[in-house]
Amino acid sequence: MKRWCVFLALLLLAVAMPLTAQNSPPASAAASATQPSHAAAASANAAQSPIGTINIAEYEKHVSVKTLPNGLTVVLWRRPEAPVFSFFTMVDAGSAQDPLHETGLAHMMEHMAFKGTPDIGTTDYAAEKVALEKVEQTYAAYETERIRQMHAVPDSAKDSGEQDKARLAELKKAWDDARDAADKYVIKNQFAKTVEEHGGTGLNAFTDYDETAYLYSLPANQIELWAALESDRMTHPVMREFYKERSVVMEERRLRTDSNPTGRLLEQFLGTAFMANPYHRPTIGYRSDLESFSATDAEEFFHRYYVPSNMVIGLVGDLDADQVFPVIERYFGQIPSRPKPLELTTTEPAQNSVREVTLRDPSQPFYLEGYHRPSYRAPDDVVYDAISDILSNGRTSRLYRSLVRDKQIAAAAAGISSFPGSKYAHIFTFYAVPLPGHSNGEMQKAFAEEIQKLKTQDVTDDELRMFKTRTEADLIRGLASNEGLAEELAIYQTRYGDWRELFRYLDRVDKVTKADIRRVANEVFQDTNRTIGVIQTQAPGQSSAVPGKGGEQ
Secondary structure, three states, X not given: OOOOHHHHHHOOOOOOOOEEXXXXXXXXXXXXXEOHHXXXXXXXXXXXXXXXXXXXXXXXXXXXXXXXXXXXXXXXXXXXXXXXXXXXXXXXXXXXXXXXXXOOHHHHHHHHOXXXXXXXXXXXXXXXXXXXXXXXXXXXXXXXHHHHHHHXXXXXXXXXXXXXXXXXXXXXXXXXXXXXXXXOOEOOOHHHHHHHHOOOEEEEEEEOOOOEEEEEEEEHHHHHHHHHHHHHHOOOOOOOOHHHHXXXXXXXXXXXXXXXXXXXXXXXXXXXXXXXXXXXXXXXXOHHHHOOOOHHHHHHHHHHHOOHHHEEEEEEEOOOHHHHHHXXXXXXXXXXXXXXOOOOOOOOOOXXXXXXXXXXXXXXXXXEEEEEEOOOOOOOHHHHHXXXXXXXXXXXXXXXXXXXXXXXXXXXXXXXXXXXXOOOOEEEEEEEEXXXXXXXXXXXXXXXXXHHHHXXXXXXXXXXXXXXXXXXXXXXXXXXXXXXXXXXXXXXXXXXXXXXXXXXXXXXXXXOOHHHHHHHHHHHOOHHHEEEEEEEEOOOOOOOOOOOOOOOO
């Protein structure tokens, strides 16, 4: 299971996914928590070790795992070289868990986690709590009337229409006044300032389709402060400034999707590729949902998914498990125990025909095509990673050499094994950015030629060997960073129930054969399993309507 977050950056940095609520400041020497001795050892191992020689038993000496009685799992990797630590809290709920008519709620909850708790971010929580309850009461009244008027049968009487407008304006003013009253108690950014004042850096979070995550680094002697802060916001979040933050998210949507051709294409592409699977809904949310869900809805989402049995924490740094685990149990053990939410998702029906989305816009052309494939749990998951690596990894990759270097028809081209997530069945996605004077049709033809080669010809010995060597080297290099290792530990513990799968992945890599690659390519890369998305350049002011043509018009 490889994570392909870089793919989203390669899409011209057009759509910021995973969506982040905080901007990471530059890491200081202490904050980066990079261990020179580990990095040097990693480089030596990468250069000398053949695939599959990593000794898990050696790493097990540094790792301790504890599951609290309430279900929270903590994976701690002791690394005493520098007096710092990093953490990564993974909540096994992303935008795929957004309720119907409440898309964007998982991302909204991420934003609210930085607003503080009853003890942080307020001058008087007792009074603020009453004021926030008033906000919800007035919003419910306003939203009920707004929806009623949206669906009301038009009345020919002019007076009735004016009365409706006046009534809605009155309710909105009551809601605005309630918000203003609640805002008087807010101490802005107190959570972030508390972290930073105690040496914290890299304060960040993100939401994607599969999970929501929270992370930063601190000096090792601040472990109890960390436990107090994180357990508090994972137990008692306060929905302060919720509607102000909702407006911020709506602006994000306007910037990243509505005003961005690539963002609009991706949203339409996923909505077309998936009919039932929750990946068809955007992580940022649909505009109408962002305009309507409430702080009460967010609290219900939190209490359903932010439960100890649905969270894993990765900790890496100068931490002694015998000293740290009692601290963690004292603070995080107070979170009420609740069952892990059931995974209720609709299975995507088989695709039986080509689907296509065409976005006509006065912008640079862009080409996408995707093929349905199983989730990361499929036995062939590593084979898809091999195909992606051989096609796309570096300047010696097939797509770079063919489309970028030799034919010189594309500025960039790649094939990505997992998009937009991997937890559920998803799509293997190809993309290309045509150079001036070249068309999307040329991209489609070039991809077809490369796919046909995969189907009919074995990859070379060198290509297969380099995939395996690069994969091991990438894994070992990743061990040098506290932040990156904490993330990987939390992800693999969540997805497989055992952090050791991070290393066992190499065993599966080593078993990939040329025949596996040909077999999977023939099974998945079929026309009837394909969805195409293109941006077709159109002169400004030109009509986009093309009779008989599918897609966005």
